[in-house]
Amino acid sequence: MWALRRASTPLRNQGYRVRTSYVFGKLEVPYFWEGNVAGFGTIATLSDRYISSERNNLATWPSSGIYISSHGLSSQAGAENSGEEDGFSELDETLPTTRSEIVDDDDNVVDDGTQNELDLLEGETELAEKKFTKWVPSELTKAIWNASGLSVSSALDKWVSEGNELSWDDISSTMMSLRRRRMFGKALQFSEWLEASGQLEFNENDYASRLDLIAKVQGLHKAESYIAKIPKSFQGEVMYRTLLANYVAANNVNKAEEVFNKMKDLEFPMTTFAYNQVLVLYKRNDRRKIADVLLLMEKENVKPSPFTYKILIDAKGLSKDISGMEQVVDTMKAEGIELDVFALCLLAKHYVSCGLKDKAKATLKEMEEINSKGSRWPCRLLLPLYGELEMEDEVRRLWEICEANPHIEECMAAIVAWGKLKNIHEAEKIFDKVVKTWPKKKISTKHYCTMIKVYGDCKMLTKGKELVNQMAESGYSIDPLAWDAVVKLYVEAGEVEKADTFLVKAVKKYEMRPLYCSYRTLMNHYARRGDVHNAEKIFYKMRQSGYGPWFNQFETLIQAYVNSKTPAYGMRERMMADKLFPNKALAGKLAQVDSFRKTALPDLLD
Structure with a gap:
């Protein structure tokens, strides 16, 4: 079983020069998702169950052109049910892409920009507990934090000239802190300075870290071209694995498949991680192909990890x-893999979404029971789900556990929970505590957006606008994260046109790209109203911004034509030009808009 591991040999301080085999630690993926899976027969069982169940529930388009072999993956198929919200994108093994320093790049295309009430990426129990331990930033970390804009290099030169020495621990902890705070721009400058100043002798993992940062800050096209600049000896599996993960994070199906195929062509060892990335990709875009990936894993003798099962549960x-989801759980248990808090949280989330309240409640209680150490960190997962179930007593009970000395993540989870219960007073009280308790550097736009979203869900437009103004007056950047919150605030209040106008003005003023979900929010509402003109306008803007071609864009656009009872001329040809093909459900909608064209002449005669 593949897993990322830190170098076990401690570094030596060699003046200002540090040599290490893995300086930046956990950069490409959080390796805690990976684990041993007893036996391999599970793949056949999973794929059989997935095929039998999925084929019954998800329509297969006969001419989709899906091709999977031991050589590689390619696809001409569109997404299955891709219009649904991918509620657990943060379950992916890649690092989270939401960040306070929003730039115009190719990642973060599906994040909703708000504090997600089910943020599972922080890891297993041990890691989640460590997250809340007291951590004191080093002087090196502070120097980079305090550097303005593009002056990180100058700040570091000054820091060294003052007689400060670099150590492996300083470099590693500083890079990790920059990443955790989504300060990818400064992390990239730090990486470049380490190499240019000769402070660090780069190896494959360090180059892969740079590739990941370039993808996040400058875009994936820059990242892919960067590989050619790396010494040949370091252009290995880790490099392409990192590129694959970033294309998956960007939801770019064609490029992700291209990279996966290239990894096989170059005869790199195909790890569980690489296959898990493809599974995540198809979970979002075409779930029919998941069974084919599982069969390919079996053929290549690649064992599933616990994360593999979580992907299947979520899919x-x-x-x-729900029956298929529970079958995956049964297989997982049969293989001797215990369900952790995160797997149970997935189950509970989907039970809630399907209205199975009793099963959801039992699963939440099981989550609490397996927390044998008695730590409180699962509260941030449980609070929003209890709120969704309208269990006010449970929300209050958990919040009382945290209230005396809360962590900011618990506060955000409680705000979301009280928002779902429409208890604005409690949500506001907690938010005021956050603003007064934590320094400005600790609070980011996303924390304000959590509260703005609560106002939006409760259709409290005035209060939402007041909080936006307060955020701006406090010096927080009104970035695409904030734009998204404002767009949803207007839309929930029924002011779709105002939301549209606001987004146009924001783009023009700040010259940044909106989040994908901001466009989706507008397009979904225009489609429901049958407003073909504006739905097409948003469709065009999404393409202009680099979002697409994606199946759910066409799905929403076609729904606009259906609702307006307007013929959609050339829609099939438009999809085929983008190498997308309708599934059974969408083919039915296309037939409806075709029928409008057939009846157009008789209607004129009448």
Whole structure:
């Protein structure tokens, strides 16, 4: 079983020069998702169950052109049910892409920009507990934090000239802190300075870290071209694995498949991680192909990890296939893998979404029971789900556990929970505590956006606008994260046109790219109203911004034509030009808009 591991040999301080085999630690993926899976027969069982169940629930388009072999993956198929919200994108093994320093790049295309009430990426129990331990930033970390804009290099030169020495621990902890705070721009400058100043002798993992940062800050096209600049001896599996993960994070199906195929062509060892990335990709875009990936894993003798099972659980849940989801759990247990808090949280989330309240409640209680050490960190997962179930007593009970000395993540989870219960007073009280308790550097735009979203869900437009003004007056950047919150605030209040106008003005003023979900929010509402003109306008803007071609864009656009009872001329040809093909459900909608064209002449005669 593949897993990322830190170098076990401690570094020596060699003046200002540090040599290490893995300086930046956990950069490409959090390796805690990976683990041993007893036996390999599970793949055949999973794929059989997935095929039998999925084929019954998800329509297969006969001419989709899906091709999977031991050589590689390619696809001409569109997404299955891709219009649904991918509620657990943060379950992916890649590092999270939401950040306070929003730039115009190719990642973060599906994040909703708000504090997600089910943020599972922080890891297993041990890691989640460590997250809340007291950490004191080093002087090196502070120097980079305090550097303005593009002056990181100058700040570091000054720091060294003052007689400060670099150590492996300083470099590693500083890079990790920059990444955790989504300060990818400064992390990239730090990486460049380490190499240019000769402070660090780069190896494959260090180059892969640079590749990941370039993808996040400058875009994936820059990242891919960067590989050619790396010494040939370091252009290995880790490099392409990192590129693959970033294309998956960007939801770019064609490029992700291209990279996966290239890894096989170059005869790199195909790890569980690489296959898990492809599974995540198809979970979002075409769940019919998951069974084919599982069969390919079996053929290549690649063992599933616990994360593999979580992907399958989530895929089944998103498809509303509760029976299939529970079959995956049964297989997982049969292989001797215990369900951790995160797997149970996935189950509970999908039980809630399908209205199975009793099963959801039992699963939440099980989550609490397996927390044998008695730590409180699962509260941030449990609070929003209890709120969704309208269990006010449970929300209050958990919040009382945290209230005396809360962590900011618990506060955000409680705000979301009280928002779901429409208890604005409690949500506001906690938010005021956050603003007064934590320094400005600790609070980011996303924390304000959490509260703005609560106002939006409760259709409290005035209060939401007041909080936006307060955020701006406090010096927080009104970035695409904030734009998204404002767009949803207007839309929930029924002011769709105002939301549209606001987004146009924001783009023109700040010259940044909106989040994908901001466009989706507008397009979904225009489609529901049958407003073909504006739906097409948003479709065009999404393409202009680099979002697409994606199946769910066409799905929403076609729905606009259906609702307006307007013929959609050339829609099939438009999809085929983008190498997308309708599934059974969408083919039915296309037939409806075709029928409008057939009846157009008789209607004129009448």
